[in-house]
Amino acid sequence: MNPLQNQSTRKSTLKSNLKVKAKKKKKNRGDSDVQVAEAPSDLSFGVARVAISKICQSTGFKRTQLCALETFTNVAVKYLEATGKSAASFSNASNRTDSNLFDLINAFHDVCSVQGFPTASEMHKRELLRSGALREIMKFANLSKELPCAKAIPCPSFSQCPNPVQPINTNTSTGCHRPNPRGSHIPRWLPDFPPESSYKDCDKVIKERKNGEKLWEQSIPVEICGDSIEGNRKVLQTNEVCGKKLNDGRMELAKERGKLKFNIGRQKEQAFGLEVNMNSGFCRGGKRVCWNHSEMNDMFEDGAMIVREKKVVDTNI
Amino acid sequence: MNHNPQSSEGRHDDDAALSEFLASLMDFTPTIPDELVEHYLAKSGFQCPDVRLTRLVAVATQKFVAEVANDALQHCKARQATIPKDKKDKQQKDKRLTLTMEDLSKALREYGVNVRHQEYFADSPSAGMDPATRDE
Numbered sequence: 154m155n156p157l158q159n160q161s162t163r164k165s166t167l168k169s170n171l172k173v174k175a176k177k178k179k180k181n182r183g184d185s186d187v188q189v190a191e192a193p194s195d196l197s198f199g200v201a202r203v204a205i206s207k208i209c210q211s212t213g214f215k216r217t218q219l220c221a222l223e224t225f226t227n228v229a230v231k232y233l234e235a236t237g238k239s240a241a242s243f244s245n246a247s248n249r250t251d252s253n254l255f256d257l258i259n260a261f262h263d264v265c266s267v268q269g270f271p272t273a274s275e276m277h278k279r280e281l282l283r284s285g286a287l288r289e290i291m292k293f294a295n296l297s298k299e300l301p302c303a304k305a306i307p308c309p310s311f312s313q314c315p316n317p318v319q320p321i322n323t324n325t326s327t328g329c330h331r332p333n334p335r336g337s338h339i340p341r342w343l344p345d346f347p348p349e350s351s352y353k354d355c356d357k358v359i360k361e362r363k364n365g366e367k368l369w370e371q372s373i374p375v376e377i378c379g380d381s382i383e384g385n386r387k388v389l390q391t392n393e394v395c396g397k398k399l400n401d402g403r404m405e406l407a408k409e410r411g412k413l414k415f416n417i418g419r420q421k422e423q424a425f426g427l428e429v430n431m432n433s434g435f436c437r438g439g440k441r442v443c444w445n446h447s448e449m450n451d452m453f454e455d456g457a458m459i460v461r462e463k464k465v466v467d468t469n470i
Numbered sequence: 471m472n473h474n475p476q477s478s479e480g481r482h483d484d485d486a487a488l489s490e491f492l493a494s495l496m497d498f499t500p501t502i503p504d505e506l507v508e509h510y511l512a513k514s515g516f517q518c519p520d521v522r523l524t525r526l527v528a529v530a531t532q533k534f535v536a537e538v539a540n541d542a543l544q545h546c547k548a549r550q551a552t553i554p555k556d557k558k559d560k561q562q563k564d565k566r567l568t569l570t571m572e573d574l575s576k577a578l579r580e581y582g583v584n585v586r587h588q589e590y591f592a593d594s595p596s597a598g599m600d601p602a603t604r605d606e
Contacts, residue, residue, distance in 0.1 A: 197509055204502045205535055209569055211501075212539040214546075217569035220587070225574060228583055229535050230510060236527055237516030252518045254526075261530060267582035283484050290526070291491045293533040300501040 202226045211300055232264065239263045254282075261286040492522045500528040507531070534581075541577035542569060549573070 205226045209217060239260035244252040258281045265286050266273070272285035335346070500507075504521070507528045511518075518524065546567060571587040578585050592598060 197506060200503065200506050204506070207501050208532060208535045209539045212536060213543050213567060214539065214569045215567045218571060221569050221571045221574045224571065224585055225535070225538070225569070228538075228578060228585075229531060232534050233507065233510040233527065233531050234514040236530065237511040237514035241515035241517070250517060252516055252523070253520075254523060257523055257526060268580065282488055287488075290530050290533055291487070293536070294491070294495070294498055294529050297532075297536070299499055 198226065198230070201230055205229055207300055211298070236260050236264055258282075258284050258287055261290070492526075495522045495525040495529070498525070498529070500525060500532050502528045502531055504528065538574075538577050538581065539569070541580065542573040543567070545573040545576045546570070 202222060206217065206222060209222075209225070236257075237260075240252045240256040243256040243259045244250065247256075262270075262273075262276060262284065270286040270289055272279060276284070504524055507524050511524065511527065516527075546569070549572075550566070571585070575585040575587060
């Protein structure tokens with residue numbers, strides 16, 4: 154059976170009868186016969202049409218009817234697909250996914266069986282590599298002139314495209330394959346990662362802000378400054394907390410910290426320079442956290458801060 | 471006994487010719503581009519890592535198209551040969567080698583492809599039919 158026969162007949166007749174059958178509706182029975190012709194891919198069909206017209210021109214034709222050229226292109230495309238389909242079926246019948254030369258020769262035998270080829274009657278006796286169909290193809294390639302295609306098909310360069318679409322993997326060296334430096338676990342259709350410089354400041358020089366402000370993480374190491382203490386104010390000693398010493402790489406507080414002031418209420422708490430209204434906020438109810446350096450060493454046991462209640466001493470403002 | 475070494479030598483020659491042909495396929499540029507062939511082969515399920523086999527399919531398709539075009543050309547020339555010759559028409563005949571549906575259908579018929587060209591277009595499927603058959 155010639156695989157081209159029924160399909161090409163339907164395609165060619167349907168294409169010329171497109172206007173007549175355009176108004177036909179599908180039967181309600183749900184028949185699988187499609188009355189409307191399927192339009193082939195525009196790009197691939199256009200390229201095939203150029204190649205077919207080039208071959209016809211080399212044969213000797215000067216002009217062609219448009220419908221004849223399109224029909225001829227359809228037939229050639231069907232020939233291509235029939236060859237590939239037949240080769241794939243032969244390879245699948247042999248428990249293989251990749252087709253080889255023997256599958257292709259058997260496919261040529263199938264496609265050329267209608268027209269015939271030399272040694273077709275001895276096809277089953279001869280070796281496949283000595284097939285007459287293959288010999289004919291070799292003769293044609295040796296005798297015919299080389300006709301490159303009129304226009305080269307532009308191959309998309311993945312380096313220019315920001316989000317390249319991965320083509321069908323035909324496992325050929327002529328295909329455009331983009332190396333995946335990110336690793337095989339990341340799909341190629343995902344966009345690239347943003348550059349590190351956009352979200353990382355590891356190599357950047359820390360710039361000071363207008364008012365000399367610095368980020369807390371980028372502060373310079375502080376020293377114990379006991380002379381600047383006023384009264385009971387004490388600056389947190391960053392290097393000695395709970396009797397422990399911090400590593401050099403850790404964050405350290407500034408040398409001199411500004412005085413923190415809150416709303417001054419009637420009751421002041423002279424502790425640590427914080428004038429906090431003890432009846433509001435987190436110190437409500439008399440329970441407060443007081444940082445008294447002299448007592449801290451006693452209070453801190455195993456690094457745990459003990460919260461205790463303390464009476465508020467009324468002081469005059 | 472005497473045939474075996476000769477047949478083996480013949481096989482070696484055939485294999486050498488085939489290997490040379492497959493190697494020469496990389497230098498031969500078929501008219502049908504490799505990308506197009508790969509597209510249609512992949513569409514039909516053909517999978518092969520060897521580029522030479524893709525080129526072989528392209529050459530086979532080119533051979534098929536060339537043979538059909540050659541047959542159509544012969545039909546076209548034969549049709550023009552039946553027309554009475556005139557001096558004025560001779561100059562025009564060389565320019566009138568046109569690929570028509572008629573010649574193409576005759577050429578494809580030998581390859582088992584039936585192509586039928588519609589003579590005219592009708593506004594409805596039942597146009598031109600007899601009233602008796604239309605009622606049925």
